[in-house]
Amino acid sequence: MKKLATLLIVSVLGGVFTLGSYKLFLEEEQISSSLPLPSTEERSDFIPANYTERNYGTNADFTEAAENTVHAVVHVKNVAVFKGTRNPFEFYYGGRSNSEGKAVQGAGSGVIITPDGYIVTNNHVIEGASELEVTLNNNKTYTAEVVGTDKASDIALLKVDAEGLNYIPFGNSNNVRLGEWVLAVGNPFNLKSTVTAGIVSAKARDLNTADIIPQSFIQTDAAINPGNSGGALVNINGELIGINTAITSKTGSYVGYAFAVPSNNARKIVEDIMEFGHVQQGILGIRGGSLTPQVVKELNLEATQGVYVADVSPGSGAENAGIRENDIIRKIDNIQINKFSDLTGYINSKHPNDEVSVTLLRDGREREVKVILTKYEAYTIKSIGLEVANASKEELRSYNTEYGVKINQILRNDLPAEELAGNIITEINNEKVRNIQDVERVIEGKRSSDPIVVTFIDENGEKQRVVWR
Known part of the structure; x- marks a missing residue:
């Protein structure tokens, strides 16, 4: 009996010893050989990675936004009315009355922005329309009137006679x-x-x-x-x-x-x-453009993004605020300005006389100035590709003339922009022009077949005359 108990104890101790040896030596060796984990100190080519699971919220639900907006978007039909006969048969033998001669000239969409029927659409959708028909999502049709348009931004405002319409509120x-x-x-x-x-x-x-x-x-x-x-x-x-x-x-x-x-x-x-009744545009009063690698290299600049100020208009808000040539605009009202379209996009949402905070870089140091936007007033002579603006007293004095309008922009690639921009136009078709209203009156009053004769003073103070036919 004693021998049996001794044998049992020896067997148990042997099993414990065997299992412990396996755990201590064999299993640890297998784990270490199958999962090598070198430290960053041992490997200079270690690439950091993060495998932490995150919820990025990609399961966006569009249903509510869709249901709230589809009934506020309308179909806009641009209808042209023919004023004369449409074919030789009607010319010789008569036909339907002119008022019946209609055809769809174009179509698009529009957005109801007020419950009483104001609708925003594109200018190119309604341009040239004799009549406008608006159809709601519930198939109701209304005749729309054009309240106003802005061709430069391709925006038009329409109005229908209705109440209680679904509309979409503006976001920021x-x-x-x-x-x-x-x-x-x-x-x-x-x-x-x-x-x-x-x-x-x-x-x-x-x-x-x-x-x-x-x-x-x-x-x-x-x-x-x-x-x-x-x-x-x-x-x-x-x-x-x-x-x-x-x-x-x-x-x-x-x-x-x-x-x-x-x-x-x-x-x-x-x-x-x-x-x-029309768009009033506010401007800073600068000329310039986005920073490019060429500009950065030529001017030895540290900044690589922003708007470079090449010129400041006399009497403008920018001049009054102390903005100078060679300044680099980095922010406006804490909106980051990386390129020229950032600047124009933000300024185009402002009104004349609005005040904006401009952060600029000068001589490697940032500074902030307050600028009151001035009103943008210009007229485009489309047929010759010139945009003219009212000239300040300082600009007229520098060109030694008492009246005239300045050439603000050259809109044609075949014209010498550097030679013409900034010059003062004193006469068009032998009529004195003192402001852009005079220019508009002369241009709109001439026959389309008449030439346009422009007299201007160049930067050397000499009078030049150019005839466009």
């Missing part, structure tokens, strides 16, 4: 972020409202369209086709952050790039049209 387009989810809502081809989804691909996008007032678009990859022009770009809260305006495509159909006028700019245009 300055708060739009890259990668943010957006919906493009349109009413193309009178198929009732349609919704597409995408993200904000870029902000302050300049399409280089040579417009008088540079544009600053929101770019999105939400599908927008021609019939969606004038429709709404909304965030997931159902707020209007843009008016869909353009696409970039060789085929004329959507290929991934679509652009919208920011809501802050559209809202300012609408407010101006409702209050003044």
Whole structure:
């Protein structure tokens, strides 16, 4: 019996010893050989990585935003009325009355912005219309009147006689972020409202369209086709952050790039049209452009982003605030300014006499100045490609003349911009011009076949005369 107990104790101790040896030597060796974990000190080529699980909130719900906006986007039909006979048969034998000669000239979308029937759309949707028909998502049709347009921004304001309509509230387009989810809502081809989804691909996008007032678009990859022009770009809260305006495509159909006028700019245009009947543009009073590698190298600048000030207009808000040539504008009202379209996009949402805070870089040091925006007044002589503006007393004095308007911009590539810009026009077609209203009167009063004779004083104080036919 004693031998049996002794044998049992020896067996148990042997098993414990064997299991302990396995755990201590064999298992540890297997683990260390299958999961090598070199330290960063041992490996100079170590690449840091983070595998922590995160919830990025990609499961955005668009249903509420879509339901709240589709009934506020309308179909806009541009109807042209023929004033004369449409074919030789009608000319010789008569036909239907002229009032019956109608045809659809164009169509697009529009956004109801007030319950009493104000609608925003694109200018190119309604341009040249004799009549405008607006169809709501519930198939009700109204005749619309044009309240006003702004061709430079491609925005038009319409009005229908209705009450209690669904509308989309304006959001703050300055708060739009890259990668943010957006919906493009349109009413193309009178198929009732349609919704597409995408993200904000870029902000302050300049399409280089040579417009008088540079544009600053929101770019999105939400599908927008021609019939969606004038429709709404909304965030997931159902707020209007843009008016869909353009696409970039060789085929004329959507290929991934679509652009919208920011809501802050559209809202300012609408407010101006409702209050003044036209758009009142505020300006800083500078000339310049985005910093480029060439400019940075030539001027030996430390900054690589911002707007370079090449010239300051006499009497402007910029001059009064102390902004100088060679300054670099970095921020306006804490909005980062990386390129010229950032600046124009923000300033175009402001009114004359608004005050803005400008952060600029001068001699390597940042400083902040307050600028009161001045009113942009200019007239474009389209047929010859010149934009003229009222000249200040200082500018007239420097050219030794008592009257005239200055050449503000050259809008044609075949004209010598450096030689003409800034010169003072004193006469057009032998009539004195003292302001842009005189220029408009002379140009609008001439026959289309008449030449345009421009007399101007150049920078050397000499009178020049150019005839455009």
